[in-house]
Amino acid sequence: MTPTLQIFLIVSAALFSIGLLAALSRRHAIFILIGIEMMLAAANLNFIAFWRFAPKPHQPPVGVMLALFSIAISAAEAAVGLAMVIVAYRHYRTTNVDQLDQLKG
Amino acid sequence: MNGAAFIVISILTLAAALAAATLRKLMHAALSFAVAFVGIAAFFFLLGAEFVGLALVFIYIGAVAVLIVFTILLTRRDIEKDRGFNWSGVIIAVAVFCGLTWAILKTASLSIVAPHIRALTVKRIGEALMTSYVWPLQCIGLLLTAALIGALVLAMEEKR
């Protein structure tokens, strides 16, 4: 059996949904970050898969480039996000996002 | 492309990801997160994007996972009591998954197998980065620097 593009996309969708699950359901801020990272990874997987399955490979390899940049950006995001968790913890003495509702309208 | 390898990798990745999303203990979840990213990196290898896979391993397992662990340790007092689990998130996540899967399966043009391609060497990636993508690369560099400084400023103890 040779995996088709569909299978890859489904796996990626599953990964995305799990990330969404983590981001939506857990109360701890770090879980939200983990969820977001997973969703980004699912997107990266899509980039690579589409690049690989394209009938005529692009020159330069656009999918790979996008994935690389995306990884870099998500790394930056993770760093800032975690820093913010620490700041929020210092400020509110909690990392439970339920209690972080300063945006409340 | 090897079907058996694909199955093994996907089971590993998804199981680890699920564990990372649901395990009660934060530390365990962080470790599962690392494992899940190993799986994703494996996918990249499978797809012939070795360089990206390696980058993923370095960045996520080498840097992000470690950062997460550090953060967990820094906010130690709070972590053990991860209260509450919101079931509506599950519903939404499942719904999104179903929607995506349905859309993917509905699109017939996606059931194709991979063509044979020239191996993607690091040299080619380097050439691309230094020629067509040189401006994005510079921007990313700037962004990373800014993020680094930003994270530092944020995380530093305020001096009274």
Next chain:
Amino acid sequence: MVGLITAIIFIPLLGALAVWIWPQKNARPLALICNVISAACALALWRNFDATASGLQFVERHDWIPAIGAEYLVGVDGLSLLLVLLTSLIVPFAFLAQPMPRGSYATVLVMQSALYGTFTAQNFILWFLFYEMSLIPAFLLIKIWGGENRDRAATKFFLYTFLGSVAMLLSFLGIYLARGTFDFATLAGLGKNGLLTGNLAWLAFAGVFVGLAVKVPLFPFHTWLPDAYQAAPTGVSMVLTGLLSKMGVYGFVRLLLPLFPNQIRVVGPWLLVLAVCSIVFAPLAAWAQRDLKRMVAYLSINHLGYCMLGLFALAASPVVAAGVDAHAALSGVFMQIFNHGITAATLFYFVGLLEQRRGLRGIDDFGGLMQRTPLLCGWMSAAMFSSLGLPGLNGFIGEFLIFKGSFAVAGPFTAIAIIGLLVTAIVFARAMQALFSGPLAQSCSAFPDLLRTERLVIVPVTLLMFAIGIAPQFMFNIFNTTVVHMARLFA
């Protein structure tokens, strides 16, 4: 004369800037001077307008963002000119109604500029820009300078109209992606053979419909209106009812009817039901109101319902309306737009006067005013009779033509809508009884009658009502050619 429209649009903006910069005490004169200039421009526009030529006049066309088909394209036909004139009339009227804080003068001027833009723009992106530009000042005026419950009313107003606008914008993006143009005239030409296909057409129709129906407002999207009009300061209520609601009607005439004729024909009876509901339920609700401002607000819904009745009857009839009916319905709608603008604004003006004198505006807070302030009562009665469609005053002309046109193609609906005329009369008869007759209420015994300044404001407007009611030809001259042109488009 090219550049006149641009001048009309931008003079109020400059005026807003000036009002904002100069000190408080100059605000009102400045705002009025600016209005005199723009009114002079509007009159010049009217003078040079060729009433016999169909199509747009004074067109100005410049590239703006070619990538998305956005152009600076303004021009007027009879309908646009009518509304430009109405705007030039209502805004100074509102400024004269009550002294307002400086900020609100500036904000109203911004809104005026947006209104001029909306009524003259002939490209969707430009039109939408102005359309939205009027929304934010209105929101601020209610939110900052409003009365009781202003927060709630402002939020409600904003959410309703904003959601409506978003729906409309999305629809137009869909149309643009399918057809590649935002130009009104081009789109109207395409509309006849179906602008879009399949479900997308329905989606786009629904989006535009909801966006405009909220603005008019059409039953059941009207619930923001009583709150907003009630909370807004008098002058702002006048502008809201006199002009903002006209944007919705204008949108129906300019966009929905030409662009989606096939869709309207399918859902036509339902649209007529909505229009009839507006006409019947709104005055019934007005009857049950205590607050005069709210009462007038509900009657506004009723009067705009007549406009909708005429338009929908024309566009939805399974048989093509005969020339005389189509012309009657369209002319009636145009007349009604103008008439309702001045009449409803005048009514709000009077409610404002009563509120100024008494501090309250409940219908039972007054009594026996006729003995104390006969002039006020007399002129106010004229406005009320105009609103209830008494022949000899302006309201009758528009209503008669609308009913004439719509009865021929949608008889049963029109017959039910007649109830609206009756209930409106009941509402006003009740109001006149409560306010003017009976023994003089203690609390009203120190009321001054109409002051000289107030008379200077009210007499010209009322005379205009009489003029339109008795010899309306000068109004019809503005838009007759446009009516013929549009009727041909819809047929």
Next chain:
Amino acid sequence: MNSGIITNLWLIPAVPCAASLAILSLSNARRKSAAVLAVIGQVFALGMSIFAFLPTLQTNSFRAVQNFTWFTFGDQALRLGFVLDPLAAAMLVMISLVGLCIFIFSIGYMAGDKNFVRFFAYLSFFSGAMLGLVLANSLLLLFIFWELVGLASYLLIGFWIERPSAAAAAKKAFITTRIGDMGFFLGMLWLYKRSGTLLFYDGGSGCLESAGLATLRASATFIALLIFCGAMGKSGQFPLHVWLPDAMEGPTPVSALIHAATMVAAGVFLVARVYPLFSLGGINGVTSSLTVVVWIGVTTALMAALIAIAQADIKRILAYSTVSQLGLMMVSLGVGGVAAGIMHLLAHGFFKALLFLGSGSVIHGCQGEHDIRKMGGLRRLMPVTFVTYAVGMMALSGVPFFFSGAWTKEEILRATEHWPRSHAPYFLMLAGVVLTALYMTRQIIYVFFGNSRVASERAHESPRVMTMPLIALAVCAIFFSVVLTPAWPWLHAYLRGEPAQFDVARLIQPMVFVSLVLVGAGIGLGIWVYRKAGAQDRQRSAEIDPLEYAQPALFRFLANKMWIDELYGRTVITFSWAAARLSDWMDRYFWDGLVRGFGAVGRVFAMLTTSVDEHGINAGVDETTAGTRGLGRLMSKAHSGQIQTYLAALAVGMLALLLLYAWLG
């Protein structure tokens, strides 16, 4: 001169209207100028009316129209016009003549009123509108003036605005007539749709000419009935008659002019004017629409006559009498006697105005007292009023030979007798004649005979300015019969457009004897029943009516106006007020709630994602307890401030887009 008057017909309504405007701009103190202006306007109208009347005498079936374009909409023209024909000319003269008498009377009657100036402005305005109404050659123009006379009536009924009862009566009149007017409006729209024109006569293409009528076919019945709704409202026909007796709250000259002589007769005039619509396609002159007219008229005439017997207010008796006479005219039109109906209308205009002015004189003499049971013996104190009033009473009752009402009433009875469909209206109308004589006798006995009672002790005759119009009208009421008698039925012939022939032999007809017997019976019955009432002395002031003594239940039923007002109060008014409250409620809670429901889609996330959370539960409870807080508050619930909520909304939004994409294919 002929064409001169035709092209200047518009001046007849315009001059009194202009006078009204001029008076309105006068200050309150300039009473004399106001009265002079009003009278000048009216004299001018009368002169013009007579000038207009003259050419119509020259040829039979004279008809001249003057049409003009009011405005053009699109490329269509809306045309209006004035018409001069015998119907219009006769009405013009009657209205302006009666109007002039009443204007002069008002100068005396309203002398003490502080709003004297305003009164004359309204009165002139009314006169102008009414003259315009009869001249209109377009249903639309007729409708316009129709509404304007309605407005004048509203203003004048509520003239003593500080009285709550006057204001209420004005409102009632305005709304009740407007109910009918809406039917009229609808009928007009329908007619316009079918025939494409609203001009009555337009060189063969008008809607009352054969070409126009041919386009109507079956819809003519409905159009006619809808237009009749308007006539019912204006002419106080059952079931819309309730406003007319209440309208007596207005000053008496107003009652005389508007609610007796002219405006209320406009309904009859309207039916006569558009008679071709009613009679279209009839067999022997019977159509469904005319049958409806007959039965409405019969019901109204009898009901009002019965109620009049048990009323105590002098003006109310006359008001019900007016309603009854209008019913009679409707019957006449319905059975085909158009000329008879209009003749009665004209005659009625004179003698009913006379009666009302007489009652005004009585009220003036009795210091504003309206209750006939408190008057009495005025015969000696107010001789002029008495004599003129008696003339009016006999004209109204239809005493034969000398009084105009008798001849017109006979004419109507003759027409009714030959109605092919049923004889019931004829006999019921005969009963109506008896009743009319009865209640008028009762009134005369109470007011003018017997001893003086509370209100009439210090009564005095009214000034000359008031008695002169009375005498003038009394003379009119008598001498008008010259043109009515069967011996020389000039008016009848004039209205029908035939030459009149003189033939003394026709003077004696069986109908004269029938009516002599009936009127004699009515008056005799009245004298017999009320003989003691007039003689009652002041101690036993006549509180108990002889009829009440004999038939208390019946009397209560009639005195309370058959409880029709109460019935309407309990049904129509309650229902519509409930509808108003319901609409308001629906608006506040249901529609608003529905739309809030849309907005609450966002809130559903908030509730869902925080369902296990105390916050969510709290919010829910808050929400239910304060269920009516605004949308803003509710929408802000969606802004829970929690990232996860926003994220969930994003996810759902994405899902929705996905589904949309799939749906669009």
